[in-house]
Amino acid sequence: MGRGGKFKKNRGGGRGGGRGAANGDRATHRPYQTFPEVAKENEKFERYYNGMLDLPEEEKAEFWPALRRELPNSFRFCGSKGHALAVRKLLQKRYIPEITRITHDGLLVEAPKEVPWYPDSLAWWMTTPKNVVRKFPPFSAFQKFLVSETSVGNISRQEVVSMIPPLLMDLKPGMTVLDLCAAPGSKSAQLLEIVHRGEEARIRQVVRGIAADANGAAKAEEEQEDEAARLEADPSDDGRATGILIANDADYKRSHMLIHQLKRLSSPNMIVTNHDATMYPPIRIPNPEDPTKPKYLKFDRILADVPCSGDGTLRKNVNLWKDWTPGNALGLHLTQVRILVRALQMLKPGGRVVYSTCSMNPMENESVVAAAIDRCGGPEKIEIIDCSGQLPMLKRKPGLKKWQIMDKSGRVWNTWQEVDEYMKSGGEDGGPAVAPSRLVETMFPIQEGSDCYDLPLDRCMRVYAHQQDTGGFFITALHKKAEFKAKPEDVKKEVAKKPETAANGAATSTNGTPEAVEANGAAAPKRGLEEQAEEPEVKKRRVSQDETASPTEDAAAASEPEFAPVPDTAEAEAETKAEGASVDTPMADADAADTPKIEAAATDSRPNQPEKKKKQQGPYEEPFKYLSPENPVIQNVTEFYKISDRFPKDRYMVRNAMGEPAKSIYYTSALVRDILTLNEGRGVKFVHGGVKMFVKQDSPSADVCRWRIQSEGMPILHGYVGEDRVVVLRKKETLKKLLIEMFPKIANGEWARLDEIGERVRDLGLGCCVLRVEPEGDDEFFNETMALPLWKSFHSLNLMLPKEDRSAMLLRIFNDTTPLVNMGIKKDEKKEEGPVAVADAEVKAAESKEEDTVMGEDNAEVKGPAPTEKAPVEGEAVAAETTAA
Numbered sequence: 086m087g088r089g090g091k092f093k094k095n096r097g098g099g100r101g102g103g104r105g106a107a108n109g110d111r112a113t114h115r116p117y118q119t120f121p122e123v124a125k126e127n128e129k130f131e132r133y134y135n136g137m138l139d140l141p142e143e144e145k146a147e148f149w150p151a152l153r154r155e156l157p158n159s160f161r162f163c164g165s166k167g168h169a170l171a172v173r174k175l176l177q178k179r180y181i182p183e184i185t186r187i188t189h190d191g192l193l194v195e196a197p198k199e200v201p202w203y204p205d206s207l208a209w210w211m212t213t214p215k216n217v218v219r220k221f222p223p224f225s226a227f228q229k230f231l232v233s234e235t236s237v238g239n240i241s242r243q244e245v246v247s248m249i250p251p252l253l254m255d256l257k258p259g260m261t262v263l264d265l266c267a268a269p270g271s272k273s274a275q276l277l278e279i280v281h282r283g284e285e286a287r288i289r290q291v292v293r294g295i296a297a298d299a300n301g302a303a304k305a306e307e308e309q310e311d312e313a314a315r316l317e318a319d320p321s322d323d324g325r326a327t328g329i330l331i332a333n334d335a336d337y338k339r340s341h342m343l344i345h346q347l348k349r350l351s352s353p354n355m356i357v358t359n360h361d362a363t364m365y366p367p368i369r370i371p372n373p374e375d376p377t378k379p380k381y382l383k384f385d386r387i388l389a390d391v392p393c394s395g396d397g398t399l400r401k402n403v404n405l406w407k408d409w410t411p412g413n414a415l416g417l418h419l420t421q422v423r424i425l426v427r428a429l430q431m432l433k434p435g436g437r438v439v440y441s442t443c444s445m446n447p448m449e450n451e452s453v454v455a456a457a458i459d460r461c462g463g464p465e466k467i468e469i470i471d472c473s474g475q476l477p478m479l480k481r482k483p484g485l486k487k488w489q490i491m492d493k494s495g496r497v498w499n500t501w502q503e504v505d506e507y508m509k510s511g512g513e514d515g516g517p518a519v520a521p522s523r524l525v526e527t528m529f530p531i532q533e534g535s536d537c538y539d540l541p542l543d544r545c546m547r548v549y550a551h552q553q554d555t556g557g558f559f560i561t562a563l564h565k566k567a568e569f570k571a572k573p574e575d576v577k578k579e580v581a582k583k584p585e586t587a588a589n590g591a592a593t594s595t596n597g598t599p600e601a602v603e604a605n606g607a608a609a610p611k612r613g614l615e616e617q618a619e620e621p622e623v624k625k626r627r628v629s630q631d632e633t634a635s636p637t638e639d640a641a642a643a644s645e646p647e648f649a650p651v652p653d654t655a656e657a658e659a660e661t662k663a664e665g666a667s668v669d670t671p672m673a674d675a676d677a678a679d680t681p682k683i684e685a686a687a688t689d690s691r692p693n694q695p696e697k698k699k700k701q702q703g704p705y706e707e708p709f710k711y712l713s714p715e716n717p718v719i720q721n722v723t724e725f726y727k728i729s730d731r732f733p734k735d736r737y738m739v740r741n742a743m744g745e746p747a748k749s750i751y752y753t754s755a756l757v758r759d760i761l762t763l764n765e766g767r768g769v770k771f772v773h774g775g776v777k778m779f780v781k782q783d784s785p786s787a788d789v790c791r792w793r794i795q796s797e798g799m800p801i802l803h804g805y806v807g808e809d810r811v812v813v814l815r816k817k818e819t820l821k822k823l824l825i826e827m828f829p830k831i832a833n834g835e836w837a838r839l840d841e842i843g844e845r846v847r848d849l850g851l852g853c854c855v856l857r858v859e860p861e862g863d864d865e866f867f868n869e870t871m872a873l874p875l876w877k878s879f880h881s882l883n884l885m886l887p888k889e890d891r892s893a894m895l896l897r898i899f900n901d902t903t904p905l906v907n908m909g910i911k912k913d914e915k916k917e918e919g920p921v922a923v924a925d926a927e928v929k930a931a932e933s934k935e936e937d938t939v940m941g942e943d944n945a946e947v948k949g950p951a952p953t954e955k956a957p958v959e960g961e962a963v964a965a966e967t968t969a970a
């Protein structure tokens with residue numbers, strides 16, 4: 086997209102859907118418009134959609150200009166609701182008043198607005214283009230805020246339509262949820278937030294109860310409006326969330342993007358896997374009724390946000406104007422059906438699958454839904470949910486009940502019979518007909534006579550660009566009424582051919598259209614439709630990029646090669662051999678529906694499947710080994726931090742084959758533990774699980790616990806830590822000092838500089854403790870309680886936070902960009918360390934988080950002391966974490 090058009094005047098089109106006028110915008114606002122280098126036209130695309138989308142003429146006149154306009158900037162406040170609301174308040178109170186004063190060429194800039202249908206006003210958008218916000222100096226404070234909060238995971242730059250699917254899942258705390266095609270992870274993040282909804286309040290209630298029991302005081306109940314915040318919403322684990330999210334992606338590299346995005350939410354209830362969703366393996370879980378019989382996880386909710394041609398993202402990916410061909414979607418249909426069928430198989434009866442794409446093409450949307458329902462037993466078993474009552478403010482269109490299919494050559498077909506007859510009748514010049522490449526029957530509307538003929542496909546949701554100035558999107562929610570046995574895939578639709586056509590390869594190759602030659606290879610004999618349908622369904626597949634990716638992710642995704650996962654039959658076979666089919670086949674009644682091994686044979690009709698086990702994609706993953714509560718390290722941390730008995734001791738885990746704590750100790754929920762343990766060696770590719778809770782470092786004396794609490798584990802653990810290891814901070818200025826100063830001195834009376842916490846710190850034993858921030862007063866930007874790890878050495882103190890967190894907190898609470906200062910080095914060496922340039926040990930620790938998962942984290946060397954607090958100066962060891970590299 087061109088930068089040159091920074092502030093050029095809008096040349097027509099207006100803002101689609103009348104959003105501006107409806108919201109009472111001032112007429113003085115300039116609708117920004119940048120000017121593309123790519124011509125925003127494509128004959129086939131325009132012909133196909135003009136002919137098919139059921140839009141009245143006046144809407145068509147809005148639809149096309151909207152697709153050619155630049156997309157508004159949008160973002161979502163994320164994390165726990167309380168925290169997200171606190172960060173939102175900053176936007177409203179600090180930045181919007183500034184933005185509304187910005188003018189350019191005498192015109193006022195349009196301030197961000199809330200997305201009307203997003204709950205709790207946590208999603209926002211603005212029409213000012215990203216490059217203007219980035220470059221125009223009056224936006225610089227707002228831009229810093231966006232960058233800083235995005236870097237610490239409080240803001241997700243997500244396209245608004247991409248926020249819809251998780252909101253239609255009706256997900257509740259305690260549920261099991263699977264996101265089958267999850268990278269880069271913005272929808273998974275939304276799901277994970279719901280898995281944890283209300284948890285903070287529930288735990289607070291339980292922890293207060295524990296304290297009240299200890300003091301003999303009365304238990305105070307918090308009033309809770311949000312049902313999820315009441316203990317009854319998820320009571321079985323003392324208020325801790327018991328639900329689980331499994332986020333999966335078939336692409337190894339992208340599964341690591343996913344980890345990066347989701348790790349920021351510090352959830353012990355999440356696992357990341359790396360599988361082809363069409364063959365997602367059954368996940369074993371405990372079977373309390375009969376522990377000798379295997380039991381497999383069925384999900385309450387599944388999101389299938391499948392790979393698609395992505396033509397709804399034209400406004401962002403302008404190259405699609407030149408790259409769009411009907412072939413983009415043709416190659417995806419079968420994979421999309423397979424993913425949706427697999428999702429429905431793994432769902433509990435009564436559960437819900439949400440299927441979504443950022444494509445407008447019915448062959449990726451309604452036809453996929455209909456084909457999957459047909460394969461899964463029809464409307465008796467699967468119902469399309471009427472979501473018209475949900476998100477009432479969201480403008481949408483009903484799903485199509487009739488559509489056409491455009492083949493690679495641009496020819497449009499109404500029914501499968503038309504294709505069939507064409508093949509029977511021969512080519513237009515009287516010669517043999519050339520089969521339209523890759524067309525399969527399930528792409529077309531289901532014909533009369535089938536149970537699925539009259540499915541209420543109008544219950545599917547289509548969102549178009551002009552309706553509320555967004556990208557295009559398709560969403561459908563499906564309800565599983567009962568178990569079913571899926572029909573095998575039937576892609577071998579025989580098309581009657583003239584005998585000479587089928588046999589006479591040489592003749593057809595000379596008579597083929599250019600498109601047919603391209604499809605089949607110039608020298609190769611032409612093949613019938615049957616064979617073409619059987620060829621690997623997508624050799625080259627566009628992975629639709631999610632509009633939510635961060636700039637780096639955008640870049641990575643944009644440069645990525647086309648992606649074509651191969652159903653991993655061999656893997657399933659290997660697993661069968663390893664475990665014995667009889668053992669591993671889920672419950673008798675769950676039959677083929679639950680077993681990708683069987684399913685693989687049924688669906689994968691492609692020739693030349695490799696016999697040998699496919700080489701595992703991606704590097705070796707370290708195993709997940711749980712520690713016994715009797716492990717001396719677990720006993721040591723429990724004793725040192727006086728961790729309450731109410732905090733479970735049987736969920737600590739390390740990532741090395743020895744199963745011994747070497748560098749880091751992770752914590753997971755009970756269900757995550759059971760899954761990681763029971764599925765070890767079964768070929769399930771787990772690539773991430775657990776929150777880093779303790780990190781080993783050198784300690785100043787033998788009495789001091791060498792395991793400090795890691796910042797991401799702090800929110801989970803702090804409520805259970807004994808008061809001996811807690812320092813309470815109430816004053817804003819004290820926190821500011823601790824954020825700006827790294828390693829402030831406390832020896833020789835210097836503790837007194839630390840104001841209200843000085844004496845407490847002086848008397849505190851060495852090692853790690855919890856800094857509990859309980860703001861006093863009514864400062865609107867300093868009112869959130871938090872818990873941060875603090876390390877006390879002989880001579881100094883240090884907040885153990887990554888640099889981004891320190892800087893983001895300084896900006897958020899104090900609107901301050903003061904560079905950090907390292908107080909731990911000699912006076913004449915002391916220098917200011919810009920918030921972005923600090924290379925201290927805890928920063929490295931934070932950065933090493935990424936490498937840990939990839940490298941096998943416990944193999945990393947542990948060295949001390951940390952490079953920044955120079956040992957000769959301080960004579961004490963601190964923050965000894967080194968990078969895993």
Ligand SMILES: C[S@@+](CC[C@H](N)C(=O)[O-])C[C@H]1O[C@@H](n2cnc3c(N)ncnc32)[C@H](O)[C@@H]1O
Nearest residue numbers: 266267268269270271272335336361362390392
């Ligand atoms: C539309 S993107 C998903 C966006 C994601 N849900 C989000 O909100 O951030 C589709 C994803 O599916 C993945 N994918 C493609 N084929 C797949 C398959 N057969 N199984 C699982 N994932 C697949 C791609 O790697 C890509 O990350």
